[in-house]
Amino acid sequence: MTTNFHTHTFRCKHATGDVIDYAKAAFQQGNLVLGISDHVALPDDRWPEVRMAFDQLDAYEAAIDTAREHLPEMQILKGMECEYDTVYHGYFEDELLGRRKYDYLIGAGHYTPLNGAWLNSFSELGPPKALAAYGRYLAEMMATGLFAFIAHPDIFGCSHDTWNADLEACSRDILEAAQATQTPLEINGNGFRKIFSSPTNGRENPYPWRPFWEMAADYDIQVICNADAHHPHQVTANINHSQALAKRLNLTVVDSLKWPK
Numbered sequence: 184m185t186t187n188f189h190t191h192t193f194r195c196k197h198a199t200g201d202v203i204d205y206a207k208a209a210f211q212q213g214n215l216v217l218g219i220s221d222h223v224a225l226p227d228d229r230w231p232e233v234r235m236a237f238d239q240l241d242a243y244e245a246a247i248d249t250a251r252e253h254l255p256e257m258q259i260l261k262g263m264e265c266e267y268d269t270v271y272h273g274y275f276e277d278e279l280l281g282r283r284k285y286d287y288l289i290g291a292g293h294y295t296p297l298n299g300a301w302l303n304s305f306s307e308l309g310p311p312k313a314l315a316a317y318g319r320y321l322a323e324m325m326a327t328g329l330f331a332f333i334a335h336p337d338i339f340g341c342s343h344d345t346w347n348a349d350l351e352a353c354s355r356d357i358l359e360a361a362q363a364t365q366t367p368l369e370i371n372g373n374g375f376r377k378i379f380s381s382p383t384n385g386r387e388n389p390y391p392w393r394p395f396w397e398m399a400a401d402y403d404i405q406v407i408c409n410a411d412a413h414h415p416h417q418v419t420a421n422i423n424h425s426q427a428l429a430k431r432l433n434l435t436v437v438d439s440l441k442w443p444k
């Protein structure tokens with residue numbers, strides 16, 4: 184059985200399929216646990232191009248409830264993949280985890296706060312200051328205790344061709360926070376599907392980036408292997424590659440969520 188806790192629906196505008204399609208795909212493969220974690224709806228509809236509108240939240244939850252009714256043999260978890268900003272803290276804690284009874288939230292740094300602006304973490308983490316801000320941001324996220332794990336901590340690989348001392352310092356900040364808070368870090372399957380047109384310095388994809396995970400082996404942390412599925416046929420895609428990397432580096436893999444912590 185393969186568990187995947189990172190799954191998107193059509194509502195985020197860059198995925199296809201709804202909850203039931205993913206659940207059926209998982210069930211057909213013999214998997215009885217599936218976490219649904221679309222890009223979080225935000226009360227102020229910030230960054231609307233990559234997430235559902237706030238007024239779609241009820242329909243998203245209803246889609247999960249419907250899939251649970253259709254496939255009662257399965258455990259389908261209600262989650263969201265979240266950007267963190269202090270202005271959303273109460274919404275995540277009291278509204279999503281509280282009143283709406285979400286099973287878990289994922290923390291993710293698709294954007295990085297720096298000097299009052301938000302950088303795109305997929306393309307703008309080149310400068311040392313931006314990298315340092317990204318490391319601080321993930322550490323802050325983990326310290327909130329709101330998140331069951333952190334998605335693709337090594338997406339800084341999208342902004343760099345070669346490993347360097349600034350990447351190492353940023354990684355240290357992330358890994359120390361993961362150890363201190365015992366927050367699992369995700370080895371993201373979707374990264375394996377982002378293949379460079381030609382290999383760069385022996386790398387075929389921007390992340391998972393091996394030097395980060397080699398460093399991770401020196402810390403008392405857990406890793407979690409997820410598909411980050413954006414299409415129903417990807418419901419467990421590349422989890423085997425994430426697991427193989429973890430195994431090669433002797434990392435401790437968890438395949439269930441400790442929530443609440």
Ligand SMILES: [Zn+2]
Nearest residue numbers: 191195197413
């Ligand atoms: Zn996405």
Ligand SMILES: [Zn+2]
Nearest residue numbers: 189264334411
């Ligand atoms: Zn995702």
